[in-house]
Amino acid sequence: MSVxxxxxxxxxxILALLAFAVYWFAIRQPSPEDxxxxxxxEIADTAAKSPAENDNSGLLKAAAMAKxxxxxxxxxWPETDRSGEYESREVSQAFAATRKLYxxxxxxxxxxxxxxxxxxxxxxxxxxSADGSGSGGSFSDARLIHSNWYLVDGKWRxxxxxxxxxxxxx
Amino acid sequence: xxxxxxxxxxxxxxxxxxKLDWKFGLRLxxxxxxxxxxxxxxxxxxxxxxxxxxxxxxxxxxxxxxNDPHAGDKVTYGDIVAIRYRTRELFLKRVVxxxxxxxxxxxxxxxxxxxxxxxxxxxxxxxxxxxxxxVGPDQVFCVGDNRSMPRRQHQYGNVDRDRIAGKPIW
Numbered sequence: 001m002s003v004x005x006x007x008x009x010x011x012x013x014i015l016a017l018l019a020f021a022v023y024w025f026a027i028r029q030p031s032p033e034d035x036x037x038x039x040x041x042e043i044a045d046t047a048a049k050s051p052a053e054n055d056n057s058g059l060l061k062a063a064a065m066a067k068x069x070x071x072x073x074x075x076x077w078p079e080t081d082r083s084g085e086y087e088s089r090e091v092s093q094a095f096a097a098t099r100k101l102y103x104x105x106x107x108x109x110x111x112x113x114x115x116x117x118x119x120x121x122x123x124x125x126x127x128x129s130a131d132g133s134g135s136g137g138s139f140s141d142a143r144l145i146h147s148n149w150y151l152v153d154g155k156w157r158x159x160x161x162x163x164x165x166x167x168x169x170x
Numbered sequence: 171x172x173x174x175x176x177x178x179x180x181x182x183x184x185x186x187x188x189k190l191d192w193k194f195g196l197r198l199x200x201x202x203x204x205x206x207x208x209x210x211x212x213x214x215x216x217x218x219x220x221x222x223x224x225x226x227x228x229x230x231x232x233x234x235x236x237n238d239p240h241a242g243d244k245v246t247y248g249d250i251v252a253i254r255y256r257t258r259e260l261f262l263k264r265v266v267x268x269x270x271x272x273x274x275x276x277x278x279x280x281x282x283x284x285x286x287x288x289x290x291x292x293x294x295x296x297x298x299x300x301x302x303x304x305v306g307p308d309q310v311f312c313v314g315d316n317r318s319m320p321r322r323q324h325q326y327g328n329v330d331r332d333r334i335a336g337k338p339i340w
Contacts, residue, residue: 110257129256142256144330166255167263167312169303169327 032156033114036124036149039156040109043068047095049105049132062096067157070150074160079168102134120151127166142166212237214336216252216260222314222324223262225293226250235260235336242331245310252335253312260335261325264291267311275300278317294318303328310334 030038046061046068053061066088074085086094099105111127129142146162188194209215218231227233235252238244245251245265253261267273272283278296280287296317305311306328313326 108257127256140256142259165327166333167253167261167325167327167329169300 032116032119032122032151036114036122036156037112039068040112040124040126044107044109047099047105047107049099049102051103058099059096062099063092065095066092067155070152070157070159073158076160076162077164079163079165101136102132104134105130105132122149122156123147124149209234213339216262216338218262221319222316223250223264224316226264226291226315227262233262233338233340235338238336241336242310242334245331245334245337249337251310251312251337253329254333254335261312262338263312263314263326263329265310266313267305267328269305269307269309271305271311272302273300273305273311274302275321280313289315291315292317308332 043065046064049058049061069088069091071088072085073088073091076083108129108131109126110129111125113125114122115124116122124145124147126145126147127142128145129140131140132138143163143165146164147158148160149156150159151157213234214237215232215234218227218233219229221229241251247265247268249265251263251265253263255261266280266287266289267282274281275296275298278298280289280292292315294316298317298321300321303311308331309328310331311327312329314324316324
């Protein structure tokens with residue numbers, strides 16, 4: 001084998017290795033859809049409450065809810081009088097108050113549809129099912145959620161949310 | 171005659187006490203596969219809990235519905251439909267309003283676009299009062315047949331067409 005041939009083979013080998021490295025890097029990087037999916041699972045996990053949970057860990061979990069929302073966060077919930085603009089800390093307070101009412105809370109996300117509209121914005125639709133039990137008995141409910149997400153400081157956060165019933169009068 | 175009887179007896183015996191050979195195993199596998207496909211994807215079984223469709227459907231019952239992804243486009247007034255609520259949970263309701271209709275209840279009577287609707291399937295007395303609701307472009311208005319239950323305990327209203335899973339077969 002001549003030196004010329006050897007050079008060509010080595011160049012091709014390096015190119016192939018580079019291409020493989022780029023491909024590997026690209027497939028190893030989670031897509032925005034994957035990141036949002038993981039984020040939703042994290043939210044559901046943080047919002048959930050088990051009977052074994054003590055007050056301190058409950059407060060910590062409620063406080064941790066703030067990190068999932070942008071600083072100013074808008075809610076459109078025509079069924080209730082809760083539509084409006086909130087600060088992320090108000091979301092934590094609302095979660096803390098809600099969590100106090102129940103012994104157990106479980107949230108399930110299904111029918112997830114994620115549309116990444118720009119590198120740092122996405123619209124996410126899903127069905128949120130909630131099951132819980134407390135002194136007032138147990139409940140089981142579901143709502144259709146439309147949400148807008150923004151990439152802030154490298155993390156996807158919810159900037160606005162629209163909540164409507166599966167079957168409703170509005 | 172006696173030969174015929176013994177053949178019948180043999181058939182009955184064979185049905186209830188089959189010979190456990192490879193042919194039987196194959197038949198069993200085929201039956202299981204066909205049942206899995208038919209009842210898992212097309213003719214879906216559903217248990218009925220709740221009294222919102224009384225007297226058409228009792229508070230406990232069982233039916234099948236044809237699972238049709240385009241069922242929402244084929245429904246019309248008076249159809250009973252299975253509405254996807256949560257994972258493995260459906261609402262069974264009757265379609266009373268189509269896109270653009272205005273639906274209201276006055277003195278327990280259903281009015282569609284200002285006209286009283288004859289509903290022979292409603293047997294129980296009703297006193298509902300419901301201000302006019304306009305049915306959205308891709309929605310239908312569904313309500314149960316049991317209007318004697320308190321309005322607030324009865325899930326009814328506008329439903330997205332794409333949430334209609336199919337029609338029950340009885």
